[in-house]
Amino acid sequence: MPEERTQHSEHSKGRTGPEDLRGSVATFDRVEEGATAIATLSTKNHEVFESRVRDRSHVCLACGQASVHRFLYRKNGCDILRCEQCGLGRAETMGFDPESYYTSDYFSGERPDGYADYIGTENILRREFAGTVEFIRKFRASGRLLDVGCAYGFFLQEAKRFFDVSGIELAEDAAEHCRRSGLNVFTGQADETLLGRLGTTDVIVLLDAIEHLPSPRDTIALLVNHLDPGGIIVITTGDFGSLYSRVAGAHWRLMTPPQHLWFFSQASMQAMATSLGLEVEHLDHPWKVVPLSLISFQLTRMSGLRPKRIAISNRLGLPVNLFDAMRVVLRKPSR
Numbered sequence: 001m002p003e004e005r006t007q008h009s010e011h012s013k014g015r016t017g018p019e020d021l022r023g024s025v026a027t028f029d030r031v032e033e034g035a036t037a038i039a040t041l042s043t044k045n046h047e048v049f050e051s052r053v054r055d056r057s058h059v060c061l062a063c064g065q066a067s068v069h070r071f072l073y074r075k076n077g078c079d080i081l082r083c084e085q086c087g088l089g090r091a092e093t094m095g096f097d098p099e100s101y102y103t104s105d106y107f108s109g110e111r112p113d114g115y116a117d118y119i120g121t122e123n124i125l126r127r128e129f130a131g132t133v134e135f136i137r138k139f140r141a142s143g144r145l146l147d148v149g150c151a152y153g154f155f156l157q158e159a160k161r162f163f164d165v166s167g168i169e170l171a172e173d174a175a176e177h178c179r180r181s182g183l184n185v186f187t188g189q190a191d192e193t194l195l196g197r198l199g200t201t202d203v204i205v206l207l208d209a210i211e212h213l214p215s216p217r218d219t220i221a222l223l224v225n226h227l228d229p230g231g232i233i234v235i236t237t238g239d240f241g242s243l244y245s246r247v248a249g250a251h252w253r254l255m256t257p258p259q260h261l262w263f264f265s266q267a268s269m270q271a272m273a274t275s276l277g278l279e280v281e282h283l284d285h286p287w288k289v290v291p292l293s294l295i296s297f298q299l300t301r302m303s304g305l306r307p308k309r310i311a312i313s314n315r316l317g318l319p320v321n322l323f324d325a326m327r328v329v330l331r332k333p334s335r
């Protein structure tokens with residue numbers, strides 16, 4: 001793959017700083033994915049070393065180990081690496097700015113990596129979210145609920161039948177849509193200031209949101225501080241350890257950097273939860289009713305064509321389970 005290597009050496013200066021290479025574990029030279037790793041100390045010739053090294057040493061945000069992160073492949077100009085200890089995947093990006101990324105284009109099919117037509121599929125999404133609310137109520141029947149990354153508030157609309165709800169959303173248009181619909185939604189990131197204004201809560205949900213966060217561990221740690229003892233955090237995200245993800249590799253439907261930056265496995269989710277003092281109370285791979293328009297949108301994208309906006313089939317949905325997405329309930333122990 002000479003082309004990939006050229007790209008790598010062009011960009012490697014900004015991304016692979018000396019601090020990444022300082023650990024002795026970084027002195028591996030794994031030339032190709034799947035090839036036998038031939039460990040060669042090549043620190044003397046730094047240029048050759050830098051252009052050829054693919055594996056890197058990082059402190060993993062999930063398991064907390066300073067571990068070898070194996071280079072898997074490049075996707076959308078990002079290196080995809082996987083922690084050898086716990087299986088957490090990470091996308092290495094250059095200067096990704098979420099605030100300029102999550103605009104209304106993201107939800108309306110204007111960008112090939114976003115949603116086909118989020119608002120147009122409200123009926124199907126609301127039905128799906130009603131099921132999620134039922135699921136959550138098995139663990140906590142009522143109380144205060146915070147949705148981090150609440151988009152247009154469809155989940156909150158279902159949840160408010162049982163919970164006292166509020167939300168945080170980065171996309172201004174979406175947050176404004178929520179407020180016009182009578183929801184208590186703040187525009188911005190889940191930071192100390194915003195969470196301080198919201199106070200503590202009983203349930204926090206991150207539905208397909210954790211993989212978008214610049215630093216998921218820091219955000220979850222912050223959220224734990226604003227969670228009452230005995231409260232729960234509900235997370236849905238892809239399963240990087242799933243069969244589909246492993247077989248599809250760079251073509252996995254959820255392998256969409258720089259939109260998705262983190263790829264959790266069951267083990268990495270468990271490791272991160274434990275290190276933050278949370279108990280994994282439940283983990284499964286739920287069935288999901290997916291709008292036909294989104295299926296068609298993703299199939300078109302995977303075939304390499306540029307997706308067009310689809311007027312039909314927004315009201316139709318299909319039950320789908322590729323067992324490559326997981327739903328996790330984390331509990332903060334009662335004092």
Ligand SMILES: [Zn+2]
Nearest residue numbers: 060063083086
């Ligand atoms: Zn790890």
